[in-house]
Amino acid sequence: MSVHQQTGEAAPPEEERPDKRPRDAHARRWNGRGWGFIVKLVVMMIVNAAGLAAIISALRVESWVILAVLVVLLVAADVVYFWKRAMPLKYLLPGLVFLFAFQIFIFGYTAYIAFTNYGTGHNVTQDQAVEAALIQGERRVEGSPTYPLAVVERGLGEIGFAINDGGEVLVGSELEPLSDTGVTVAAGAPTEVPGWTLVDRSRLLSDQDLQQTVVDLRVPVSDDPNDGAIRSRDGSSGAVYQSTLVWDEQAQTITDTTTGTVYEATHEGSFVAADGSSLPTGWYVNVGLDNFLELFTDPRLLEALSIVFVWTLVFATLSVVLPFGLGLLFALIYNDPRVRGRRVLRAIFILPYAFPMFMSALVYRGMFNAEFGIINDLFFFGADINWLGDPWLAKIALLWLNVWLSYPYWLLVCTGALQSIPSDAIEAAEIDGAGKVRRFRSIIFPLLLVSTAPLAISSFAVGFNNLPLVYLFNEGGPSIPGAPYALGSTDILITAIYSISGVSGGAADFGLASALAIVVFVLVGIIAAIAFRQTRRLEEFQ
Template sequence: MPTPEARVVEPDADPAAPSARRRGRNADSSHARDFRPGFIVKLVLIALIDAFGVYGILAAWGQEAWGILTSMVVLLLIANWVYFAKKALPLKYILPGLVFLFVYQVYVMAYTGYVAFTNYGDGHNSTKGQAIEALLAQNERRVDGTETYPLTVVTAGDELGFAVLDSDGDVRVGTAEDPLNEVDATVDSGIVTAVPGYDVLDRTAVLERQDEVTSLRVPVSDDPNDGSIRTQDARTGYVAESTLHYDADADTMTDSTTGTVYTPNDRGQFEAEDGSTLAVGWRVFVGGENFTTAFTDSRYAGPFWKILAWTFAFAIGSVATTFLLGLFLAIVFNDTRLRGRKIYRTLLILPYAIPGFLGALLWAGMLNRKFGFINEVILGGANIGWLTDPVLAKLAVLGVNLWLGFPYMFLICTGALQSLPGDVMEAAKIDGASPWRAFRSVTMPLLLVSTTPLLISSFAFNFNNFTLIYMLTGGGPRFADASVPLGHTDILISMVYNIAGVDGSGARNYGLASALSIMIFVIVGGISALAFRKTRQLEEIN
């Protein structure tokens, strides 16, 4: 029997030498592996992210948005640590999702919650310091007897500014954000012709931006009480001072023309002893006032309850009608005896293929009272106010939403029906169950197990179906007895939109709009939680 060849080890050979050589090769090649193409790509991407992050940090610093600044610094530090640390492999995959979740969900929800407890809105848009500056600027008047100064309009990028030649022959330049500062400039025949770091506008360019030039105010100094430089002809400037004077030590605002003294109140406004207030205020904490306003203020309480009831009716009605129609069509076209099923199914999906906002606009045109296709062609010139009558408008909204929504329900019901176990249906037939009894006791319960979560999501979607309401009726027709721009087909989310005044149709009240948004979240979340609990009971029964 042949024996394996014996291995001879030379006395001078070091058994560990190959391992040492391998370790040496690994050590020598580790640097090369670190700088492989994938690492270079990662380095470039992180560098770009850091660059955008630093830009955002500087922008937040300029706006004094300390919360955003802190969040961005923390996110940048975490991103750099995750993508350069060897032990953070799972975080490399989930960090982008976590960042988007934080920015677009957590931050938005937290900020909405904060705004809901403030008086943020028209007249209370900013901080107290910004409100003081706005009050002083809005009440500026030219000081009687003051001299005028030769003035030249300049630009720093897209930002306008003034270069002023004072009585001492010195040139001072400033913009809306930067007060006047003395500079070395070129003066020719009493006119400033060149300023370092600025471009001098010629007459044609000044005329093109005439409105901006005449409305521009350049602060004389860092103290708002010193006034600002204004111009009417872009050639001469004058000092305009505010009729209001702010005393920082006493924290009072005094009207120099009447002698009235205004002091801050707890509503974020300067208030006089007679109860009159100055127009511009600032944001302050008001507690749960916005929540009680929705229920107690006559301007909102009446429309709120009507809109809340219609929102539930619209959401429930939309889910019920689309599901029943979709289920009926799914049962019909699931019958193997029907010829051309594929063609019919394709045609039924067409409404679902059209974008929702476009479909709503098309129906708004077809339902037009005077020129719509429905009245003019189908009804032979009838004059029916489909979108102007309160009852018909609600029926029109439900009808259009049925047309837009039934294909989705048709698809999910078709899939659910095709996935039902055939042996269960055969057992029902063997037991002598009629088609209706088999559908009611076997098909429908099994169908609801798979479709109930989708019905819940459909309810939540329709509860906030802003696009349909906005594009089809705009919330109209308007309530006749409401002092706010709300209507019979408005749902809660469109009510929030109108109260927020995003389109400029009414006064902005972001605090109340945020409070209503939180209420919508609580309502939808509560109903969804109860419905999902019912879904688990169905699963246990089945």
């Protein structure tokens, strides 16, 4: 009984009681909410710091589209995670960002490249192509004075030159022409440059990478590329270098002052002279549907891609049918309770699935070698069978490898599917007099397809785009005679895209490769849509 009850006095209002409840409630709110807010604040500080760094980088390289996307995403993140009413978006935003970064952006950028001539000799902007051309024809200006020079740096490793031009200190970098610092020096190299740090001479002499950077560095004299640039061979003195080529921006021409040859800019992104000669460096431009038209109108390319396309369909189909059939066969055998040691045998047959795919491809590549491969020595009595050099034998060997790698997956899937089939239906069919073949054809197999058909469709898509297996086994060889690119008889469309892109070596044509990638995407999408539509009929069987 409380004191107020004993004295008969009325208890004071709840808010006037001198207890510790408000303080305790405040502590509970802080412990339940405050620490979480601090963690969120720290995480968002990191996100904002990384976002601002990316925005600054995009701003420096003048990538306006990426800059706009980064700004929108950063603002959206701040609004979502600091606005109380945006609770659902707190969980959706990370997934949407990853979806945009790894799916939508990649597809959109691939589509953009497909409408350009981006590739070897056309992988820069026109301004960069002009600069590269002028650099290639660069020579030291006769009578140019030698300027005392100091190597300077700032920010994240940005290297520049500071020169003594008659007592005035000028500084610049690869991206910024020389500008006056307002500092004067009596003689020798500059010793003080506002906003920059002088690179110590001992560091320059000991760092070979820095030495190469200094030798390659060009600091423009002005915004006009024809005025030349300051270059240094020793890091302590510099001179003005000018190109024998002169750029006329209004006329869109580059003139070789030594020969008088005039190179005009064309719509194909090249500088071409009247005699048909051209400068080696071009730039990327929009070419419309030219890449798509080339895929279907260039006779040599069309013939080679037709061979690749037919083999791709065959390979993708057999990559599902053969492993599925073998896996189903083993599943039926080892699902029979009369077989002893089923678990051990299943584990043995699943071993290829646990072995890394790239190792299997390399091992089988050696096993099928015509000279010292174990396949010829053990199974064909040492016969000289050129498995990897003959188009048909190479395809058989590749299919064998794919079956060896894939059937354990289907063994697992079919085993699970068989064990999930209701025994009532099988027993009812057996009572009605249906034999084993009839039970399998009418009951087991249709019920099996209900659960395995979607997996078969996804496996078909994997086979359609199985670049690692084909490339590691024999790099798509043997080559197709007369093919304009390094295309082979066992190449599938995805490896053809890889070869045309030039990533594996040779001339690159990213525009044509991107166009072919769009075509493959559409083909796989159409085939998958038709297949999924057909699988709906299996649901009626249940």
